[in-house]
Amino acid sequence: MTNVTKQVQQLDRVIIRFAGDSGDGMQLTGDRFTQETASFGNDLSTLPNFPAEIRAPAGTLPGVSSFQLHFADHDILTPGDAPDVLVAMNPAALKANLGDLPRGAGLIVNTDEFTKRNLAKVGYAANPLEGEVLAEYRVHALPLTSMTVGALGDFDISKKDAERAKNMFALGLLSWMYNRPTEGTLNFLERKFAKKPEIMKANIAAFQAGWSYGETTEAFSVQYEVRPAEQEPGLYRNITGNVALAYGLVAAGQRSGLPVFLGSYPITPASDILHELSKHKRFGVRTFQAEDEIAAAGAALGASFGGSLGVTTTSGPGIALKSETIGLAVATELPMIVIDVQRAGPSTGLPTKTEQADLLQVLYGRNGEAPVPVVAPQSPSDCFDAALEAARIAVKYRTPVVLLSDGYLANGSEPWLLPDVESLPRIDPEFAAAGQEDFQPFKRDPETLARPWAVPGTPGLEHRIGGLEKADGSGNISYDPDNHDLMTRLRQAKIDGIANDIAPLRVDDPDGARVLVLGWGCTYGSISAAVRRVRRAGGQIAQAHLRHLNPFPANLAEVLRSYDKVVVPEINLGQLALLLRGKYLVDVISYNRMRGLPFKAEELAGVIQDVIDSD
Amino acid sequence: MTELLNGDGALSLVPKTDVKQTAKDFKTDQEVRWCPGCGDYAILAAVQGFLPELGLRRENITFVSGIGCSSRFPYYMNTYGFHSIHGRAPAIATGLAASRPDLSVWVVTGDGDALSIGGNHLIHALRRNVNLKILLFNNRIYGLTKGQYSPTSEVGKITKSTPMGSLDSPFNPISLAIGAEGTFVARTIDSDRKHLQSVLRAAAQHEGTALVEIYQNCNIFNDGAFDPLKDAAVRDDVTVRLEHGEPILFGAERQKALVRGANGGFEVAEAADVDPASIVVHDAHNPDPSQAFALSRLDSPAFEHTPIGIFRQVARPSYDQLMREQMEEAVEQQGPGDLAALLGSGDTWRIG
Numbered sequence: 009m010t011n012v013t014k015q016v017q018q019l020d021r022v023i024i025r026f027a028g029d030s031g032d033g034m035q036l037t038g039d040r041f042t043q044e045t046a047s048f049g050n051d052l053s054t055l056p057n058f059p060a061e062i063r064a065p066a067g068t069l070p071g072v073s074s075f076q077l078h079f080a081d082h083d084i085l086t087p088g089d090a091p092d093v094l095v096a097m098n099p100a101a102l103k104a105n106l107g108d109l110p111r112g113a114g115l116i117v118n119t120d121e122f123t124k125r126n127l128a129k130v131g132y133a134a135n136p137l138e139g140e141v142l143a144e145y146r147v148h149a150l151p152l153t154s155m156t157v158g159a160l161g162d163f164d165i166s167k168k169d170a171e172r173a174k175n176m177f178a179l180g181l182l183s184w185m186y187n188r189p190t191e192g193t194l195n196f197l198e199r200k201f202a203k204k205p206e207i208m209k210a211n212i213a214a215f216q217a218g219w220s221y222g223e224t225t226e227a228f229s230v231q232y233e234v235r236p237a238e239q240e241p242g243l244y245r246n247i248t249g250n251v252a253l254a255y256g257l258v259a260a261g262q263r264s265g266l267p268v269f270l271g272s273y274p275i276t277p278a279s280d281i282l283h284e285l286s287k288h289k290r291f292g293v294r295t296f297q298a299e300d301e302i303a304a305a306g307a308a309l310g311a312s313f314g315g316s317l318g319v320t321t322t323s324g325p326g327i328a329l330k331s332e333t334i335g336l337a338v339a340t341e342l343p344m345i346v347i348d349v350q351r352a353g354p355s356t357g358l359p360t361k362t363e364q365a366d367l368l369q370v371l372y373g374r375n376g377e378a379p380v381p382v383v384a385p386q387s388p389s390d391c392f393d394a395a396l397e398a399a400r401i402a403v404k405y406r407t408p409v410v411l412l413s414d415g416y417l418a419n420g421s422e423p424w425l426l427p428d429v430e431s432l433p434r435i436d437p438e439f440a441a442a443g444q445e446d447f448q449p450f451k452r453d454p455e456t457l458a459r460p461w462a463v464p465g466t467p468g469l470e471h472r473i474g475g476l477e478k479a480d481g482s483g484n485i486s487y488d489p490d491n492h493d494l495m496t497r498l499r500q501a502k503i504d505g506i507a508n509d510i511a512p513l514r515v516d517d518p519d520g521a522r523v524l525v526l527g528w529g530c531t532y533g534s535i536s537a538a539v540r541r542v543r544r545a546g547g548q549i550a551q552a553h554l555r556h557l558n559p560f561p562a563n564l565a566e567v568l569r570s571y572d573k574v575v576v577p578e579i580n581l582g583q584l585a586l587l588l589r590g591k592y593l594v595d596v597i598s599y600n601r602m603r604g605l606p607f608k609a610e611e612l613a614g615v616i617q618d619v620i621d622s623d
Numbered sequence: 624m625t626e627l628l629n630g631d632g633a634l635s636l637v638p639k640t641d642v643k644q645t646a647k648d649f650k651t652d653q654e655v656r657w658c659p660g661c662g663d664y665a666i667l668a669a670v671q672g673f674l675p676e677l678g679l680r681r682e683n684i685t686f687v688s689g690i691g692c693s694s695r696f697p698y699y700m701n702t703y704g705f706h707s708i709h710g711r712a713p714a715i716a717t718g719l720a721a722s723r724p725d726l727s728v729w730v731v732t733g734d735g736d737a738l739s740i741g742g743n744h745l746i747h748a749l750r751r752n753v754n755l756k757i758l759l760f761n762n763r764i765y766g767l768t769k770g771q772y773s774p775t776s777e778v779g780k781i782t783k784s785t786p787m788g789s790l791d792s793p794f795n796p797i798s799l800a801i802g803a804e805g806t807f808v809a810r811t812i813d814s815d816r817k818h819l820q821s822v823l824r825a826a827a828q829h830e831g832t833a834l835v836e837i838y839q840n841c842n843i844f845n846d847g848a849f850d851p852l853k854d855a856a857v858r859d860d861v862t863v864r865l866e867h868g869e870p871i872l873f874g875a876e877r878q879k880a881l882v883r884g885a886n887g888g889f890e891v892a893e894a895a896d897v898d899p900a901s902i903v904v905h906d907a908h909n910p911d912p913s914q915a916f917a918l919s920r921l922d923s924p925a926f927e928h929t930p931i932g933i934f935r936q937v938a939r940p941s942y943d944q945l946m947r948e949q950m951e952e953a954v955e956q957q958g959p960g961d962l963a964a965l966l967g968s969g970d971t972w973r974i975g
Contacts, residue, residue: 047972192970241975243967255966262962269722289953291960294722294946299747303714306707306744310687310718313705314726318718336708426971429963464703464719464726465638467682472651472698474706475690484653485698 014223015230021080022186022234023088026178027105028097028118030063030073033175038075040179040196044188046246046423049236050079053533055087055606056419060276060359067121067129072104081235085533085540087420089608095178097121097152100130115145116181118174120153148227152177159217163210173214180218186232190219240425247424249388249417250277253347254284256395258291261317263396264403264435267292269311270319271304276359277418278323278349301326305333305346312342313473315439315463317399321347323415324357327366331374337408338378338499340473341450341459344407345398346370346380350414352604361604362415364529365580370410371558371587377496379503381405382557384412386532389424391417394555396433403435404509405502406458412557414579416606417530437461443468449483456509457502507559513567517550519543523620524571526596528554528584531577531607538612545613547620557584560591568594575599575619577612632830633754633941636724637683644675651701657692662813662839666760667699669813673820677827679727686729687716689736692767693760693839696731710741713748713755720754721943727827730757735765738774738794745834746803751942752831756823759796759836760813764845777924782844797919797934800834801912807833808915809933813840814853818864818931825933831941851926863921865932870902871918873928881921888917891928907936 024041028034035056045052055076064071078088093114096102098121109115122135136142137149156174157167176197183190194212201208222228247255261268272282272295286295294311298304305320312318322330327348337344350366352358370382381401385394394411402409440447440460449471450459462469471483479486480494515524516539527535532553539551552567554560568574568588576585577599585598599615601607649671657663674684684702688694690709697704707715712730720728737745737759748755764782765771771784775796779788800808807829811822819837826833838849851861859875871881872894881903884890889903906914915935921928 043970047970049972049974239974241973243971243973245967245969245971258960258965259962262960267722269718271718288960288965289950290957291962291965292950294950296718296721296946298714298717299743302711303717303744303747306711306714307718307721309707310705310715310720311722312718313715314719314723316718316722332708333711340705426966429966464685464723465683467680470682470701470703472700472704472706474688474697474704475708476706 014228017230017232019232019234020082021078021084022093022232023076023078023091024093024095024182025074025076025091025105025108026095027072027074027101028175029066029100030059030061030071031066032073032097033172034073034075034097037175037179038077040193041182041188042077042246042421043192043196044183044190045077045079046244047192048189049239050081050234051083051237051239052077052079052246052423053084053087054078054421055416057605058360067098067100067126069100069104069130072100074101074105079234081237083237083239085537086606086609089610095182097174097178099126099132099136102136103130103132109145111144113145114148115142116148116150116178118152118178119149120151150227155221156214156217160210160213163213164206165210169207170210173211176211176214177218177221180215181222183215184219184222184231185228186234190215239423242425244423244425246421247389248280248419248421249385249391249413250280250349250419251284252389252391252424253385253395253411253413254281254288256392257285257317257319257345257399258288258293259392259429259432260396260399260435261291261293263432264317264399264437266315266317266403266437267294268319269308269316270295270321271298271307271311272296272321273298273301273304273326275301275323275326277351277415278321278326278347280418281321281347281349301329302333305330309333309337309342309344312337312344313340313463315437315461317343317345317403319345319347321349323349324351324353324359325355327369328373334380334408334410335374335376335378336475338374338380339475341406341499342408343402343461345395345402345409345411347411347413349418350412352415352602358604360415362530362606363579363602363604364412364414364531365583365602366412367557367580367583368586370412377500379500380558381407381409381503381506382412383409384529384555384557385417386529386553386555388417388420388422392424392427397555400433400435401506403437404458405456405506406461407503412529414530439463440466440469442466447471448481449473450478451481452498452502457498457505504559507562510556510559510561512563513552513554513561515550515552515567519548521548521550522572523548523575523616524550524552524567524573525575525577525616526552526554527577528557531579534607534609534612535577537609538607538616541609541613542616542620545617547617549616549620554584565592568592568596573597573619575616577607577615579607632828634677634679634727634828637727638680638725639678640680644678644681646671646675648681649674649701651699653698655699656695658843660842661692662762662841663693663696663760665813665816666758666819666837666839667696669816669819670823671700672816673823676824677727683725684727684729685719686731687712687719688731689733689741690767691733691736691765692841693731693733694736710736710739711744712736713741713744713757716755717748717751717753721946724754724943724947728755730755732757732759733766734759734761734763734773734775734796738796738799742774746799749800749803749805749832749834752806752939753942754831756826756829756833757835759834760839761796761836762839762841762845763793763848764841766841766844770844795919795922796834796836798916801916801919801935805834805935806831806937806939807933808935809834810836810838810931812838812849812852812931822933825936829936830944831939849926852929852931861926861928863928863930865905865907865918865930865934867905867907867933867936870899870904872902879928889921907933910937
């Protein structure tokens with residue numbers, strides 16, 4: 009090896025996409041690079057993108073799995089629109105991702121996989137590495153597999169195991185290119201393969217070989233540097249939305265003194281919340297893997313009746329199956345948290361891709377008038393706070409609350425400034441006290457309109473609840489027409505009243521703009537990044553983001569009417585837009601795309617600019 | 624009639640009362656709205672009459688029901704109660720029982736509720752052995768929806784929805800429960816208060832899920848469905864009263880006996896004609912459910928010989944207990960939860 013002097017080039021931000029076959033370990037590679045980047049102190053945002061099939065046929069387009077990471081020396085909001093560097097481990101990964109690659113982008117390709125057979129599998133008549141197809145990219149065509157196998161010649165492992173370490177070689181190379189700290193990855197490999205020392209050593213060797221290759225070969229003349237971002241002081245970790253949500257539920261249990269009971273049925277992409285919570289039994293968290301979605305919701309509600317913080321998690325069609333139980337929770341006025349990690353539908357839809365199309369379902373998808381509060385987190389780490397907020401509302405108002413996360417937030421990650429545990433809100437269950445004379449299970453708190461939560465085991469408060477209409481106050485079955493009218497209005501008024509107990513909608517409008525862009529949920533990052541672009545180009549745009557979808561903040565009508573035009577981007581066909589038009593008679597401009605992926609900042613910036621220009 | 628397998632079993636964690644209770648303590652001020660003559664009245668009275676024997680604090684008893692005539696039951700019990708969703712009572716009660724070992728949790732359900740719309744929840748509660756006592760009121764008809772055939776109606780049943788007769792074979796709830804790994808499976812009759820209460824007593828003490836099928840007469844839509852078992856003239860001839868450890872003899876003069884047939888199932892023989900040693904001895908505690916299952920197959924639509932009593936009663940830890948043990952083990956191994964430590968677990972870094 010010759011000693012090569014490397015140039016070091018400063019960059020303010022980089023977007024890397026690792027792409028390969030489902031079996032190539034791309035998610036793990038991306039995760040590791042993310043951890044290295046997080047510990048280095050860059051701000052970052054990630055977008056894992058993988059097929060619903062566990063192992064689609066090897067080397068095919070449907071089997072391609074990718075992981076995109078955006079990191080920068082300043083705060084960033086999205087996983088990035090287009091990769092600066094694509095790592096393609098096989099022809100399928102190249103073909104599936106090339107379209108997203110801007111001219112001039114870097115391309116690292118594993119040539120070992122570009123065999124006639126593999127090329128044919130994805131419809132390449134000729135090898136793209138040999139023609140002019142890739143002429144506009146900075147291509148590094150490397151035999152990653154054979155270099156890995158070559159580097160591991162001294163290890164007592166099978167050829168297959170040696171080949172499988174190629175992702176670590178690629179990670180080592182990229183880690184060198186971007187000067188990432190390696191200690192975390194080395195520790196990780198030691199832990200992961202603690203029981204297979206030879207495999208552990210081989211993976212570490214592959215990782216180091218990748219690093220050394222970058223350092224010594226002339227093919228890579230430039231090393232990049234992305235300085236740490238300025239971030240608020242404190243202790244950080246990287247966190248995905250699903251883990252943040254699970255932690256938020258544990259925190260809600262701790263801050264309320266209520267044991268958490270999760271009833272869940274496995275479904276993508278919500279299952280990780282079940283997996284995570286099942287690890288935290290020592291916090292008094294019970295997890296129950298039910299026989300179906302209905303039983304999962306039912307068990308959660310039964311636990312709530314017994315004085316637990318009942319939670320059920322689901323996604324996609326699962327939320328439809330829980331509808332009847334949510335209706336019962338509305339009728340019985342018990343606290344319950346329903347987490348819907350939205351995915352693209354209808355029906356099975358695109359199980360691993362994101363969408364925001366369950367909003368109307370959770371608001372209105374029940375028989376009868378059955379209002380429920382709806383809370384939506386805006387970033388992966390915000391899932392923690394959203395879970396606490398959902399618990400606060402559920403317990404205080406004795407109501408099921410829907411938390412609308414989605415596939416992008418669930419699997420995406422970002423650095424999280426750890427909160428001070430003592431600063432987290434306390435939640436007081438205020439159970440009904442024993443020994444009351446003439447206990448009235450449906451006598452409401454005059455302020456919140458919440459009914460008492462009287463749990464079994466409390467002497468003197470024995471009472472019966474159920475789905476049949478109950479008389480105001482006594483809670484006895486009542487078929488009285490006026491009582492039903494009253495109870496319907498009371499249930500609605502209780503939920504509407506929560507508007508006075510949530511923060512008013514905050515508008516970011518430094519320039520006195522005439523156009524407002526209003527979003528909810530996972531689009532926060534994309535919209536915010538788009539707003540920055542528009543402002544940098546001299547445009548005036550106001551931005552607001554809804555966390556509460558029911559009830560809306562009390563000042564929403566006023567905010568909407570303060571602007572000439574309101575743009576509402578949603579990953580659905582305009583569900584929030586429909587609500588805003590119906591409720592406030594404001595003809596908002598709806599922008600909709602349903603590609604199973606987050607919006608691109610550039611795309612939204614264009615949409616916003618067009619609306620400003622059309623003024 | 625029943626020998627307890629685990630002492631206080633299911634109720635060991637339920638607080639007891641020193642106050643003497645009577646049936647009246649378990650009645651509510653709500654008007655009971657079943658049809659006059661309905662078998663549900665007898666069951667309600669039997670339950671209210673037997674509960675004082677358990678000596679449990681009333682507030683630690685909860686009745687959960689689904690939808691149907693029988694599911695109105697909780698409204699008439701002066702305990703905690705939850706009238707829930709059609710078919711879902713076992714699921715809702717599972718969440719309650721698994722999180723509250725200090726409660727005695729009862730599920731009241733019917734043949735449509737438990738075996739049709741709620742069949743899935745029933746079988747899974749049984750296999751998990753959740754601490755639930757499930758009272759399945761079987762009247763072989765849909766009552767509250769006014770008379771359609773149910774999953775226990777006999778083939779060819781003429782009802783509003785089956786004017787030419789029903790086509791589907793019925794479930795045998797006992798066979799189903801045994802097949803679903805039930806640890807306590809019994810049958811009794813609404814009109815035989817003494818038998819009903821003895822079965823309830825054993826069920827209440829059972830650790831895990833107890834399924835009690837109660838033959839219940841719907842005098843409006845399926846009157847007389849169980850007449851052979853009730854008619855004083857014939858009932859002793861057709862009712863096979865199961866007693867653990869006793870040879871299975873029945874008939875007014877105990878003249879009939881159960882013996883093993885050539886095909887491996889059971890056959891009825893004249894007791895006088897068979898070697899007493901060949902008469903089947905009922906073993907409800909046998910871990911192998913084959914014999915209990917074979918007994919459940921003695922039923923026939925004509926009620927020629929119908930076993931009642933406890934078919935199966937075996938010891939297996941309840942789901943709730945196992946869940947509790949895991950939680951205790953987690954605390955033992957890792958210490959009680961520390962939220963700040965949890966949030967800061969994994970790779971962290973400090974800025975500033």
